[in-house]
Structures are given as structure tokens and as C-alpha cells.
Amino acid sequence: xxxxxxxxxxxxxxxxxxxxxxxxxxxxxxxxxxxxxxxxxxxxxxxxxxxxxxxxxxxxxxxxxxxxxxxxxxxxxxxxxxxxxxxxxxxxxxxxxxxxxxxxxxxxxxxxxxxxxxxxxxxxxxxxxxxxxxxxxxxxxxxxxxxxxxxxxxxxxxxxxxxxxxxxxxxxxxxxxxxxxxxxxxxxxxxxxxxxxxxxxxxxxxxxxxxxxxxxxxxxxxxxxxxxxxxxxxxxxxxxxxxxxxxxxxxxxxxxxxxxxxxxxxxxxxxxxxxxxxxxxxxxxxxxxxxxxxxxxxxxxxxxxxxxxxxxxxxxxxxxxxxxxxxxxxxxxxxxxxxxxxxxxxxxxxxxxxxxxxxxxxxxxxxxxxxxxxxxxxxxxxxxxxxxxxxxxxxxxxx
Numbered sequence: 001x002x003x004x005x006x007x008x009x010x011x012x013x014x015x016x017x018x019x020x021x022x023x024x025x026x027x028x029x030x031x032x033x034x035x036x037x038x039x040x041x042x043x044x045x046x047x048x049x050x051x052x053x054x055x056x057x058x059x060x061x062x063x064x065x066x067x068x069x070x071x072x073x074x075x076x077x078x079x080x081x082x083x084x085x086x087x088x089x090x091x092x093x094x095x096x097x098x099x100x101x102x103x104x105x106x107x108x109x110x111x112x113x114x115x116x117x118x119x120x121x122x123x124x125x126x127x128x129x130x131x132x133x134x135x136x137x138x139x140x141x142x143x144x145x146x147x148x149x150x151x152x153x154x155x156x157x158x159x160x161x162x163x164x165x166x167x168x169x170x171x172x173x174x175x176x177x178x179x180x181x182x183x184x185x186x187x188x189x190x191x192x193x194x195x196x197x198x199x200x201x202x203x204x205x206x207x208x209x210x211x212x213x214x215x216x217x218x219x220x221x222x223x224x225x226x227x228x229x230x231x232x233x234x235x236x237x238x239x240x241x242x243x244x245x246x247x248x249x250x251x252x253x254x255x256x257x258x259x260x261x262x263x264x265x266x267x268x269x270x271x272x273x274x275x276x277x278x279x280x281x282x283x284x285x286x287x288x289x290x291x292x293x294x295x296x297x298x299x300x301x302x303x304x305x306x307x308x309x310x311x312x313x314x315x316x317x318x319x320x321x322x323x324x325x326x327x328x329x330x331x332x333x334x335x336x337x338x339x340x341x342x343x344x345x346x347x348x349x350x351x352x353x354x355x356x357x358x359x360x361x362x363x364x365x366x367x368x369x370x371x372x373x374x375x376x377x378x379x380x381x382x383x384x385x386x387x388x389x390x391x392x393x394x395x396x397x398x399x
Contacts, residue, residue, distance in 0.1 A: 004074075004095065004121050005121075005152055007072040007074075009150055009152065010072075010118060010119055010121075011068045011119075012150055013118070013146050013147065013149075013150040013152060014064045014065075014067050014068040014115055014118070014119060015064070015065070015068045016146045016149055016150060017064050017111075017115070017142065017143065017146040018061045018064040018065050018068070020142045020145060020146055021057060021060055021061050021064070021111070021142065022057075022061055024138075024142060025054065025057055027138060028052060028057060028135070028138060028139070029052060029053070029054075029057075031134040031135050031137075031138040032050075032051070032052040032107065032132075032134070032135045034134045035050060035107075035131060035132050035133065035134050035135050036050060036051060038131070039131050041131070043296075044234070044235070044297065045234060045235035045296035045297065046104065046105045046131065046235070047105075048233070048234070048235040049104070049105040049106045049235050050105045050106070050107070050131055050132055050135075052107050052108070052135060056107075056108055059108060060108050060111040060112065063108075063111065063112045063115060063358070063363070063364040064111065064115050066358075066363035066364060067115050067116065067119045067363055067364060067381060068119075069363075070119070070363050070381055073093055073119070073120050073381050073382050073384070073385050074092075074093055074094065074095065074120065074121050074385065075092050075093060075094075076092060076093040076385075077090055077091070077092050078091045078092065078093065078387060079091040083396075085393075085396045086393070086394060086396065087391055087392065087393045087394075087396050088390075088391070088392040088393075089389065089390070089391050090389070090390045091387050091388070091389050091390070092387065092388055092390060093385040093386075093387055093388075094121075094385060094386055094387055094388040095120060095121035095122045095385060095386070096122050096179045096180050096384065096385070096386050097122060097123070097177065097179040097180075098122065098123040098124070098125065098176070098177055098178050098179050098180075099117050099122050099123070099124050099125070099178075099179065099180045099181075099182065099366075099384070100124075100125040100127065100160075100178050100180070100181045100182070101113050101117075101124065101125070101126060101127070101181075101182045101183075101184060101366065101367070102127040102167070102181070102182070102183045102184065102185070102189065102193055103126075103127070103128055103129070103183075103184040103185055104128075104129040104131070104132075104184075104185035104186065104189060105129055105131055105132055105185075106132070106184075107128075107132050107135035107136055107139060109126075109128070109184065110126055110128060110135075110136050110139040110140060110143075110159075111139060112364045112365065112366070113126070113182075113184075113366050113367075114126060114143060114157050115364065116364055116365070116366045116379075116380065116381050116384055117366065117384060118156055118157065119381055120381055120384040120385055121385075122384060123155060123156050123157075123158070124156070124157055124158070125158050125159075125160055125176075125178065126140065126157070126158065126159045126160065127159075127160040127162060127167060128159070129185075130163075133161070136159060137159065137161075140157060140159040143156075143157040144157065168192075168196050171193065171196040171197045171198065172196050172197075172198060173198070174198070174199075178199050179199060179200075180199065180200055180201075180202065181193060181197050181199060181200070181201045181202070182201070182202045182204055182366060182367045182379075183201065183203065183204065184204045184367045186206075186296075187206055187294070190203055190204075190206065202367065202369050202371055202374075202375070202379070203369065203370055203371045204367030204368055204369050204370065204379075206237065206294055206320040206321075206322065206370055207236075207237040207238060207239060207241065207294045207296075207320050207322045207323070208241050208242070208292065208293065208294040208318065208319055208320035208322065209229070209238065209239065209240050209241055209242070209319070209320070209322050209323040209324060209325075209343075209352045210240075210241070210242045210243070210244060210311075210314070210315045210319055210324045210325070211225065211226055211229065211240055211242070211243050211244070211324070211325045211326075211327065211352070212244045212245075212246075212305065212308070212311040212315070212324070212325070212326045212327070212337065213243065213244065213245045213246060213249060213255065213327050214246050214249075214308065214326055214327060214328035214330065214333055214334075214337075215246040215248035215249045215250070215328075216328045216329045216330045216333065217246075217249065217327040217328050217329070218327070218329060218349075219251055219254065219255045219258070221327060221349060222255065222259075222327040223255070223258055223259055223262060225325065225327060225349070225350065225351045226240060226243055226259060226263075227259075227262050227263070227266075228351045228353060229325070229351040229352045229353050230263065230266075230268060230300055231263075231266040231268065231298070232353060233353065234295075234296060234297055234298055235296055236353065237294070237322060237355075237368060238322065238323055238352050238353050238354070238355040238356060238368070239295075239296070239352070239353065240300065240351075240352055240353075241293070241294060241295050241299075241300065241301065242291070242300070242301045242303070242318070242319075243259075243300065243301065243302045243303070244303055244304075244305040244311045244314060244315075245302065245303070245304055245305065246304075246305060246307065246308070246311070247275070247304050247305065247306050247307070248307070256276065256279065256302070257279075259302070260279065260280070260281050260282065260302075263300065264281055266298060267298055268298045268299065268300055269283070269297075269298060269299040269300070270282045270283070270300055270302060271283050271284070271285050271290060271299070271300070271301045271302070272284055272285065272301070272302050272303060273285055273301075273303035273304060275303075275304040276302060276303070276304060282302070285301065285303075291314075291317075291318040292318050294320060308333060308336065308337060311337075312337065312340050312341055315341050315342075315343070316341065316342045319341075319342075319343060320370055321342060321343055321344060321370040322343055322344055322345070322352075322355065322368065322370050323343055323344065323345040323346075323347065323352040323355045324337075324341045324343045324345075324346055324347070324352070325346070325347035325348070325349075325350060325351065325352050326338070326346075326347070326348055326349075327349055328348070328349070331348075334348040334349075344368070344369065344370055344376045344377035345377050355368060355377065355378065356368075356378060357378035357379070357380045360377075360378050360380075362378055362380025362381065362382065363380065363381060364380065364381070365378040365379055365380055366379045366380070366383075366384055367379050374386075
């Protein structure tokens with residue numbers, strides 16, 4: 001068992017790893033080119049997530065630098081109490097132990113997830129997809145160099161080069177202690193992990209996010225937010241899938257025609273419900289299943305809602321529990337919406353694309369949880385901890 005490293009050692013290692021990434025840019029890009037050339041699938045979201053460029057390396061480096069600068073999340077006192085017999089009782093944050101993250105396509109997760117786990121005193125087992133193998137193996141090799149340079153055990157960061165059968169066997173009967181599993185990817189991956197895992201699982205990755213345009217919305221703002229949330233990064237779980245428009249919006253047709261025009265500039269496929277049926281450039285929804293889908297593609301639903309109550313009901317019925325936004329000039333309406341929509345992040349007059357650990361001031365994220373236990377939304381450094389009770393006595397016994 002690797003003993004917990006003190007905060008100076010953990011921060012020094014993260015800083016060293018950031019320098020290694022900067023030094024080995026050429027090698028990282030070369031390894032990623034092999035992965036990109038070898039990817040023959042037609043999933044544009046997966047291809048986008050797979051690609052590593054200079055900007056993505058900059059993001060990896062920044063994530064490690066921000067982690068190194070943050071306060072130690074361990075040993076933080078959450079509760080203290082002096083017993084009537086004189087014992088001092090306190091509750092403090094503590095590491096989980098070993099975390100397994102199973103993810104698809106994204107080499108930057110190999111840096112960000114491992115960095116967050118390491119800083120919070122947890123070992124991490126990384127199980128990446130075969131499509132990003134060369135990128136991941138190189139990045140894990142850099143982790144091991146940084147660990148060795150700081151006289152830390154290599155098993156703080158372990159890469160599991162398993163196929164699907166081997167992964168299933170490990171989930172059902174782990175060959176080492178695993179305290180928490182985070183599947184980060186599509187719905188099939190999440191279902192696979194939940195079916196076979198024998199320890200706690202935090203579900204991450206599914207979006208299906210909504211924007212509701214209230215009757216008191218600013219039309220220009222609504223269009224800007226919808227276009228940003230839909231088109232800037234279609235592979236992100238915080239991208240927009242569904243737009244609900246109040247039937248009482250005065251300039252509804254003006255909004256629709258302008259919105260459709262802007263979406264078509266990015267070649268977005270537009271599906272509409274019956275009240276908007278027949279509008280040029282759109283297709284009417286024929287299968288209710290569409291409402292449950294996270295598209296991860298240039299595809300969107302635009303539908304009419306009779307009022308805010310129907311909008312809330314629609315989001316809570318079909319949404320992925322990730323993010324929802326309301327566009328309105330009425331603060332009371334916004335508050336009502338935000339209090340009643342059942343998602344990890346709720347927005348008023350802002351794009352859902354901000355649901356991200358870095359954007360929320362967490363300095364990165366392990367994943368974005370749509371579960372309610374033990375953390376909801378972006379899981380940052382501060383959340384990758386459990387707790388432990390410390391009881392200090394002077395010989396007390398219980399009668």
C-alpha cells in the first residue's frame with residue numbers, strides 16, 4: 001500500500017508533470033496522430049474528443065498548474081464536538097482510496113482525472129478506449145516519470161489495457177481493491193459499468209440539455225445563447241439538445257425564423273413538434289424517443305410549450321439531469337424555474353456550455369455527475385474525498 005504523500009510532495013509532482021507535458025509536446029502530438037489516423041469510425045463527437053492539439057495540451061498544463069495551486073482537500077475539518085466526558089470528536093475529509101475511471105476517446109482525461117485523484121490522495125486506475133491507446137500510454141509514461149522523480153510509487157497512476165471481456169471480469173471481480181468507479185462516456189458505456197460493477201458507481205457523461213425561452217425573453221439574447229450552446233462544441237455533454245419556446249412569446253415567429261436561419265449556417269438538423277410543423281428547413285418529430293436522446297451531433301429539437309409548468313414537466317421527464325437554462329427578463333420566473341427543474345446545473349440567461357469544473361472555479365473536473373450521491377454536477381478536487389472521524393481521549397470508557 002502506498003502511504004499518503006504530504007501536500008508539498010503532491011504539489012511538486014503536479015508541477016513537474018506540467019513541465020513534462022510542455023517538454024514532450026512533439027511526442028504527444030505524434031502519438032495522437034497515430035490514434036487519429038487509426039480511427040475509422042463515423043462518430044464525429046468521438047473524433048473531436050480524440051484529437052489533441054497545442055491548445056488541448058495547454059489546457060492539460062493549465063489544469064495541473066491550477067491543481068497545484070489549490071488548497072489541500074484532505075484533513076479539512078467539517079465538524080467538531082467536545083463530548084461531556086472530555087473526548088474531542090471531529091470529522092475530517094479523507095481520500096476514497098482507489099478510483100477507477102473508464103472513459104472513451106479523450107486523452108486529456110488521462111491528465112485531468114489522474115491529477116485530481118492524485119492531489120486528493122487517491123490512487124487512480126485509468127481504463128481508456130482502444131481508439132486513444134497510443135496517446136494514453138505516452139501520457140501515463142510521463143506520469144510514471146514524474147512519480148519516479150518525486151520518489152513516489154508508480155501505482156498511484158495505473159493504466160488498465162483491457163479489452164471489453166477483461167474489463168467486465170475486472171468489474172465483477174476486481175483483482176485489487178477499488179473504492180469508486182466513474183464511467184465517463186456514452187449511455188452504453190454507463191449501462192455496461194452499472195450492470196457489472198460490484199462497488200459504488202458515479203454516473204457521468206449524459207447530457208440532453210434544455211433551454212426554455214420564456215414569454216418575457218430577450219430574443220437576441222435567446223438566439224445568441226442557443227447558437228453558442230448548440231454549435232460551439234457538439235461533442236461536449238454540456239451542449240444543447242432541446243429548445244422549448246413559450247406559446248405566449250409575442251414575437252415568436254420572428255424568433256423562430258431568425259433562429260432557424262442561424263442554425264442552418266452550421267448545418268444543424270432541426271426537428272420540431274406539431275405547433276411548429278411545416279416551417280421551412282425543419283422536420284416534424286415522429287417518435288417520442290427523440291426527446292430522450294442526447295444528440296452529440298449537429299441536431300436540435302425546437303418545440304412549443306404552453307407555459308413554464310409544461311416546460312418544467314418536459315425537462316424533468318426527458319432531460320438527462322445535467323443542465324437546463326431559462327431565458328427571461330423576469331427574475332421571479334427564473335427563480336421558479338431554477339428551483340423546480342431537476343438538473344445538476346440550472347441557468348438564468350446563460351449558456352449550458354458553462355457546466356464544467358474549470359468554468360465553475362474547481363480547477364478542472366474528474367467528471368460531471370448526474371447522480372445525486374455523493375456529489376452532483378462537476379466533481380472537482382474538493383469532492384473527491386470521503387470523511388473520517390477522529391476521536392481523542394484520555395482513557396475514557398463507555399459505561
